[in-house]
Amino acid sequence: MKSTLRTVPLTTAGGAAWTVRAVDGPVPEGQGDLLTTPVAATVPGEVHTDLLTAGVIPDPFDGDNEGELAWIGLTSWTYRTVFDWADDQQAVQELVAEGLDTAATVTLNGTELGRTCNQHRSYRFDVTGLLIAEGNEVVIEFASPVTTANRLSEESGLWPHTNLHPYNAIRKMASNFGWDWGPDVATVGIWRPIRIESWTGVRIDSVRPLAGLEEDRGVLDTKVALAWAEGFSTDATITVEVGGTTNQVTVPAGSTEATVTSTVDAVDRWYPRGYGDQPLYDVTVSLEADAQSDGWRGRVGFRTITMNVAPDENxxxxxxxxxxxxxxxxxxxxxxxxxxxxxxxxxxxxxxxxxxxxxxxxxxxxxxxxxxxxxxxxxxxxxxxxxxxxxxxxxxxxxxxxxxxxxxxxxxxxxxxxxxxxxxxxxxxxxxxxxxxxxxxxxxxxxxxxxxxxxxxxxxxxxxxxxxxxxxxxxxxxxxxxxxxxxxxxxxxxxxxxxxxxxxxxxxxxxxxxxxxxxxxxxxxxxxxxxxxxxxxxxxxxxxxxxxxxxxxxxxxxxxxxxxxxxxxxxxxxxxxxxxxxxxxxxxxxxxxxxxxxxxxxxxxxxxxxxxxxxxxxxxxxxxxxxxxxxxxxxxxxxxxxxDRLLTVQPREDGPVVAAHNDTDVAWSTEVTVSRRSTAKSGEVLASETFALEVPARSAVLNSLPASVATAGELATEYVEVRAADGASAYWYFAEDTALKLDGDAYTAEVAGTENGYDVTVTATALAKDLALFPDRLEASARVDSGLITLSAGESHTFHVTGASTPAGALGVPVLRSANDLLT
Missing domain, CATH: 3.20.20.80 (Glycosidases)
Known part of the structure; x- marks a missing residue:
């Protein structure tokens, strides 16, 4: 897809060398050089990660460093780069910043291009006539985010908010100021790509390909927004290709938006996982106007989505x-x-x-x-x-x-x-x-x-x-x-x-x-x-x-x-x-x-x-x-x-029921055995009954737990096990764990090495409730494939561990845990 639009990236990956230094603020003693000596910066990036990479600060996540580094959010910072420019004789040059975090003043070669105060949007600055052959200097000064939020809040009148800082006064990621699960690391930076675009005549400003369905056909309304250079008077042609179809419209000079409608016969529909497949169709948009061209590529899936909130009897x-x-x-x-x-x-x-x-x-x-x-x-x-x-x-x-x-x-x-x-x-x-x-x-x-x-x-x-x-x-x-x-x-x-x-x-x-x-x-x-x-x-x-x-x-x-x-x-x-x-x-x-x-x-x-x-x-x-x-x-x-298919035992007014929810497109037909068993080493089955379970697609049914199983002789030493022939299972307990009698020595474990880790096979000698393996306690890189496994006496389960070497000896507390060992 050809394009006469020229893009010069100003990112680190694109070859631009950026630096960052503190402008003012409470830079602590021993780091005062930041006010005079810049450090290398990565763009896209953030000042915290730049300072961390430069070795100026410790890891903000470690220990109590979060509080020790609060000064960063109270400081203003300047990002700077210098680049050369080869004049291409195009009519328009623009500095495009996809994301600036947040309150920034942007200058090029000493000329202020604009001021921003929104992390969540992009900006486009006209720099036509400002570029020089060598030594173009872009400077972006970010005001302290904490000070800016406080100032804007005071100016606007203190709107109610949660947490410490008035994040609602500034269009910046709220949780960057801290949340009830996240650190207060209010940062600044050029957080998305930045570049120079040079073009003549007309360019694509944005593309909105809206894919829908009409019976078995896919319908794509491609909305194309255009930007025109002053004085350019040539009509443009927009071509859209999708699903083997090509459609074209002519756009009069100066028109800022056009729609190209395409249809795809016998289209494959997109569904969420569990409901169907996820076919995606390539979309190519081409723009031609005289000798000027531009293009866009993306993918769409054809589907409809509706939300039903209409009142009903409930x-x-x-x-x-x-x-x-x-x-x-x-x-x-x-x-x-x-x-x-x-x-x-x-x-x-x-x-x-x-x-x-x-x-x-x-x-x-x-x-x-x-x-x-x-x-x-x-x-x-x-x-x-x-x-x-x-x-x-x-x-x-x-x-x-x-x-x-x-x-x-x-x-x-x-x-x-x-x-x-x-x-x-x-x-x-x-x-x-x-x-x-x-x-x-x-x-x-x-x-x-x-x-x-x-x-x-x-x-x-x-x-x-x-x-x-x-x-x-x-x-x-x-x-x-x-x-x-x-x-x-x-x-x-x-x-x-x-x-x-x-x-x-x-x-x-x-x-x-x-x-x-x-x-x-x-x-x-x-x-x-x-x-x-x-x-x-x-x-x-x-x-x-x-x-x-x-x-x-x-x-x-x-x-x-x-x-x-x-x-x-x-x-x-x-x-x-x-x-x-x-x-x-x-x-x-x-x-x-x-x-x-x-x-x-x-x-x-x-x-x-x-x-x-x-x-x-x-x-x-x-x-x-x-x-x-x-x-x-x-x-x-x-x-x-x-x-997709869940068995669970739930209380109802008339006693416990086996609830089965079938969230698939296929009916669930299986045999279910419900047993009342002893928690002791014998694992004795005290009562047992079997019934046929029939659950239509995308449906749920409730089956009463048989009375012989639902009534315990002794609450502390009995439990209900529900087993479906296809492997689904559920459990019901007559007492909380603190009142339940569980054997503290209810299982044995064996370890065997594998090609990329090891297996731990656990065999229950009595009810072993909620078995879990924590291999990261031995090696932080280790991962396990299963957890919270309940076994009745005589049953076994194998935990597969990857990313670790085989441990020496048997595994026990605290690597291998169960609810049993908390109660004895």
């Missing part, structure tokens, strides 16, 4: 359907995958998204306190069939609707919708995270005193932009939301809800008190892997309430809530090793408890999005996968309860 549902098929959402909330987002790339995104897929998920919600992710993220989701719920970037705060913020909000939203609208995986645009709920219930109205708070964004501006630029994708005003202005936004009977009294206030058994139509946030905390935790926490002795441990616990009274959350489920720990295992296990059980209950309510309940999939640094948090990429016990629990 209130109001929340149902996403793809190509007419309702999707039961098994999802997770997604935060920026690193506190320093410029370290992310296609490989890191794919690794984390595969964590979601391997865990049985079909949707990721890009949360509103983060960023609009790079195209790599959405490309991977397109390819792997993961739906994306995309928040606009508003979270847990009130926002001014006056200028200059309003103009920035509109500009960023238009750019975001334009860029992301082509992605087949994009399932929903969501106006905000918890702000409507916050206005109703968090005491904002008094301090706002009648001022705007964001309502106009969520109900007017943003839906209008989506309707204009991406009408094929549903829009929701917020999460949680009941889709009626007269109903509490977090009402369980309507729309989406967030369940946070569990974790913050009450026992996780409270999940069963709710009958939610859809849960878009809920979760429970647990520590990261041992190797992850001890790589950054160096308290001696290691303690849940140690100084550095609390640096890596951001939730209010987080470790106290971990302790309270044990309730009657598990005993208080005896030592730090037990604390780590007990709180990880309790996190996994709490979330699994909730999801099994929600799925047993199908079709009343249509999905859940757990908080959260990932971490952005090593921390005690709600994540299923920690900051070093190690899958916590929670992840293994999610893989079980997010399986």
């Amino acid at each position: 209130g109001g549902p929340f149902v996403l359907s793809v190509n007419g098929k309702p999707v039961y959402v098994r999802g997770a909330n997604w935060i920026p995958d690193d506190a320093f987002v410029t370290r992310l790339n296609r490989e890191t995104y794919e690794s984390s998204i595969r964590d979601a897929i391997d865990g049985g998920m079909n949707l990721l919600r890009v949360w509103g306190g983060g960023i609009y992710e790079s195209d790599d993220f959405y490309d991977v989701c397109d390819e792997l069939g993961v739906l994306v719920w995309q928040d606009f970037l508003f979270a847990c705060a009130a926002y001014s609707e006056e200028e200059p913020l309003r103009g920035e909000v509109e500009a960023e939203a238009r750019q975001a919708v334009t860029r992301l609208s082509r992605h087949a995986s994009l399932a929903l645009w969501n106006g905000n995270n918890e702000n409507i709920w916050g206005y109703v219930e968090w005491g904002w109205r008094a301090p706002l005193a009648g001022r705007t708070w964001g309502e106009g964004y969520y109900f007017d501006l943003l839906p209008a932009i989506v309707a204009e630029l991406d009408p094929r994708t549903p829009y929701s005003a917020g999460s949680p939301f009941s889709y009626d202005r007269y109903i509490h936004p977090n009402d369980e009977r309507n729309g989406t809800m967030h369940i946070w009294d569990v974790w913050n206030q009450v026992d996780y058994s409270t999940y069963r008190n709710y009958k939610p139509r859809f849960v878009s946030e809920f979760g429970f905390q647990g520590p990261p892997a041992w190797s992850t935790l001890t790589s950054v926490v160096h308290d001696q002795p290691l303690d849940p309430y140690g100084e550095q441990m609390l640096v890596h616990q951001k939730a209010f009274e987080g470790n106290l809530k971990l302790e309270r959350g044990l309730g009657e489920h598990l005993p208080r720990w005896k030592d730090i090793n037990d604390w780590h295992w007990t709180t990880q296990l309790n996190q996994a059980r709490a979330v699994a408890y909730g999801i099994e209950h929600f799925r047993s309510l199908f079709p009343l309940n249509t999905g859940a999005i757990v908080w959260q999939l990932n971490d952005n640094w090593p921390v005690v948090s709600w994540a299923a996968v920690d900051g070093h990429g190690i899958r916590k016990p929670l992840w293994f629990a999610l893989r079980r309860v997010y399986a």
Whole structure:
């Protein structure tokens, strides 16, 4: 695809040499050279990562360095590069910055090009006539992000927000200022590519290929925005190729937008994983005008997505359907995958998204306190069939609707919708995270005193932009939301809800008190892997309430809530090793408890999005996968309860039932054996019955647990085992673990080396509950394929470990754990 547009990258990979130095601010003693002597910078990049690479600062994630390095966010920084320019006689030259973080003044050869104050949008500066043959100097001065946010907040009038800094006054990633799972590392930098573009006549400004369906045909409306050089009067021709078809339109000179409609017969439809395949079609856009040319390439998937929130006999549902098929959402909330987002790339995104897929998920919600992710993220989701719920970037705060913020909000939203609208995986645009709920219930109205708070964004501006630029994708005003202005936004009977009294206030058994139509946030905390935790926490002795441990616990009274959350489920720990295992296990059980209950309510309940999939640094948090990429016990629990077919035993008024949810297109027909067994070494089967299980496609059924099995002779020494002939299983206990009699010597383990690691085979001699292997305690690089395995007497399971050498001797506590060893 030829193009007369000339691009000169000013990135480090493109050959540009950048430096960064401090301009002013509280640079600590011993680092004063930063005010006079610059260090090498990477572009795209961030000042923290530049200083770390230069050896000027220690790792911000380690120990209590986060607080020691707070001065960086209070300092202003200047980035500088020098480049030569070969005049190409084109009519227009522009400096294009895809992302500047955040309050910046941009100059070229001493001429100020402009000032920016929005991390979430790109900028284009006209530099025609300013370039010279040798020694062009670009200087970008970034004001202190913390000082800027404080100043803007004071000027605009102090809108309510959570956390320490007024992140709602500035269009910058909110969680960069710290969150209840993330570090306060307010940074600056040229965080996305920057370049010079030189062109004549006309160029493509943006492309929005909107793919849809009309019966068996794919319909692609390709919206092409054009920019014209002053005085250029030649008509342009736009050609679009897709799916073996070629279509062309002529655009009169000066017209800023054109639409090319293409149809693809017998098109292959795109579906989320578990519902069909993910075919993607290449799209090529060519622009010709006299001797000028430009082009664009991308991919689309043909599908329709609808959102049903129409009132029904139970209130109001929340149902996403793809190509007419309702999707039961098994999802997770997604935060920026690193506190320093410029370290992310296609490989890191794919690794984390595969964590979601391997865990049985079909949707990721890009949360509103983060960023609009790079195209790599959405490309991977397109390819792997993961739906994306995309928040606009508003979270847990009130926002001014006056200028200059309003103009920035509109500009960023238009750019975001334009860029992301082509992605087949994009399932929903969501106006905000918890702000409507916050206005109703968090005491904002008094301090706002009648001022705007964001309502106009969520109900007017943003839906209008989506309707204009991406009408094929549903829009929701917020999460949680009941889709009626007269109903509490977090009402369980309507729309989406967030369940946070569990974790913050009450026992996780409270999940069963709710009958939610859809849960878009809920979760429970647990520590990261041992190797992850001890790589950054160096308290001696290691303690849940140690100084550095609390640096890596951001939730209010987080470790106290971990302790309270044990309730009657598990005993208080005896030592730090037990604390780590007990709180990880309790996190996994709490979330699994909730999801099994929600799925047993199908079709009343249509999905859940757990908080959260990932971490952005090593921390005690709600994540299923920690900051070093190690899958916590929670992840293994999610893989079980997010399986396509789930068996679970749930209480009902008339007694326990075996709930079976079949989230596949094929009927589930199997034989189920339910047994009441002894927890002792005998493993005696005290009662057993078998029944046929028949569950239609995309359906759920409830089968009463037979009375002979459902009634225990002794609550503390008996349990129910549910086994399906096809391998599905579930368990039911008559008592909490603290009252359950479990054998402390309930299994044996054997280790055998393999080509790339080792296997650990565990054989139960009595009920062995929630077996888990933690090979990272021996080698941080080790990974295990399974976890939270319950075995009845006589059963065996093999854990496969990769990335490690074979350990010498048998494995026991703290590497091999179970619930049993916490109770003896």
